[in-house]
Amino acid sequence: MKANISVRFVTARCASAARDIVASSFKTRDAASEPLFIGAPTEKPFNQHKPMKLKSIIVSFALASLCVAQTFAVSPLGTAFTYQGRLSESGQPANGYYDILFSLMDAATNGSSVGPVMPMPAVAVSNGYFTVELDFGANAFNGSGRWLDIGVRTNCNCLASYTLLSPRQPLTPAPCAQYAANAAQAATTTYAQFATNAAQATTALSANSAGSVAWANITGIPAGFADGVDNNTTYAAGAGLTLAGASNQFSINFAGSGSADTAARSDHGHFGEFWSGSSSGFGLSVVNSSTTGSGFFTQQGTGSGAAMPFGYKAAAWAESSQGDAIFGASGNAFGTGVYGYATHPNGANYGVYGQSDSPSGVGVFARGSGTTGTALKISNGALRVAGVGTNSPTPLFLHVVKPSNLRTNAVFSWTVIDNPYCNNDPNAILLVTPNCGRFSDFNWGSNVSPVYDDGSAGYATNRWILFPNDGGGASLGTKYNVLVFKQ
Secondary structure, three states, X not given: OOOOOOEEEOOOEOOHHHHHHHHHHOOOOOOOOOOOOOOOOOOOOOOOOOOOOOOOEEEEEEEEEOOOOOOOOOOOOOOOEEEEEEEEEOOEEOOEEEEEEEEEEOOOOOOOEOOOOEEEEEEXXXXXXXXXXXXXXXXXXXXXXXXXXXXXXXXXXXOOOOEEOOOXXXXXXXXXXXXXXXXXXXXXXXXXXXXXXXXXXOOOEEHHHOOOOOHHHOOOOOHHHOOOOOOOXXXXXXXXXXXXXXXXXXXXXXXXXOOOOOOOOOOOOOOOOXXXXXXXXXXXXXXXXOOOOOOEEEEEOOOOOOOOOOOOOOOEEEEEOOOOOOOOOOOOOOOOOOOOOOOOOOOOOOOOOOOOOOOXXXXXXXOOOOOOOOOOOOOOOOOOOOOOOEOOOOOEEEEEOOOOOEEEOOOOEEEEEOOOOOOOOOOOEEEEEEOOOOHHHOOOOOOEEEEEEOOOOOOOOOEEEEEEOOOOOOOOOOEEEEEEEOO
C-alpha cells in the first residue's frame, strides 16, 4: 500500500553519502498523495513510498553523554558517544520500533560524509524517547564543523526508503573532544587545547605540553592583551574614591573617626526611620562626655523661641511651638508619667522644676481623677513657699498689724491686707490663723474673719480685711498667718 509521510524536524538532514546508500530505494514522489512537508521551506524529503501510513513524525535529538578531552586518562574511552532523541507521531509521543539512519557530514548542505554511514534498525522508542550509540571513527572530529544527517522510517522489515530530514543538525564542540588514549603515543593532540570558538582550536600541541597553550598559539586575542602584558588599561576613580600612588591603589574617603571598613555618605540622615529590637539595657543611648554640653536635643515646630541659658547643661533639651516639649505617660498600675529625681544630698536642687512666664499660666499643674482622686500628694518633707516673711508678696505670708494697715472707727478697729496674691480678687480663698509667737513674747490677737471690700462698705477698696469677730478690734503688733488659694 502507499504511505504518506509528513515530517517536521528540528535536527539535521542526512548526508549525500546516505543518499548513495539508499538512492536505489528512492522513487518519484506522488504529488497527489504527499502532504505538505513541514521543514526547511526550500527542501523536500527524498522518500516517497512507505510500507505503512504515518500521519506525522516529529523527531528531536539531543546529546546525552559526551566525551571531554583530557590527557591523563588511564584507560581508553573509545570514540563512540551516546545519542538521545525524541520521536513524535501524529503529535503524540511515539511507541514501538523505528529504523533510523545516521550520517556525519562536513557541511550544513551538500558537502561530504565523514566516517561510515550508520543505519540503526529496530530502534526501541518508549513514550517518544530513544537512545543509540554512534561511532564515526577516531578521525571523524578534527576541529572542523560537523553536522548529522538523519533519516527515519517505520520498522517494517522491508526495503522501504527513509525520509531524510532537513535541516541538518549541527554538532556542538563537545563531541569533538575525543580522548587521547595514551599521551605518550599521541604525537600531536589536536583538541587538547580549548579556545573561545572551537573552530579556532586548530593548532596541534605536542604531547608533553598538552596541558598548556602558548600565548602565541592563541588567536582572537583582544588588542589590549596582544603584547601579553596588561599594563595599558586605564582606570578612573568614581565619587568617594581616590586613585593614587605608584601602584594605582584605590582608597575610600571614609567619614567619621571610627574604625569600620564600610563607607556611607557623611551627610546621610535617619529622619523618619523606625528602629526596633530587644535589649535588656537601653534601646537608644546618646552620651555627650563634654562637661559643658547637653546629651540630647529635640524640637517640634519652630521650638520655644527661648535661647538656651548660658552654660546650661541638660541630659535632654526639648522645645515645642505647638504642643508639649515633653509628654510622659505610663500604662503601669504603679507607674509614673514623669519622674524627677535629684540625687545630690546637698544644695537647693529640685526633682521636678516647673516655670511659667504667663500671668495666667501655671508652673506645675496637678490634676486628680474625679472627686476621689488626689491632685497633689506630699509623701515626705514640708510644703515650702520661697520668700515667706512679714507682709511678703508671696501666697503664704505673715501679716503683722501696723499703723499703716490699722483702721479704726467709733465702734471697733480692723486691719487691711495689702498683698498682690489676693488684692483685687474677691474669689481668692484666705486661710488665716493667729500667730501668737513664743511664750516669751506671747501676743494674743483677736479672733478675725477675712472679708473682701470692693469699696462699697467703706472699710477698704478692692482689698481683703481682717474683721474682728468678738466686737473688740485689731491691736498693733498682732500677727496672723495667711495662706492664699487662687482659682
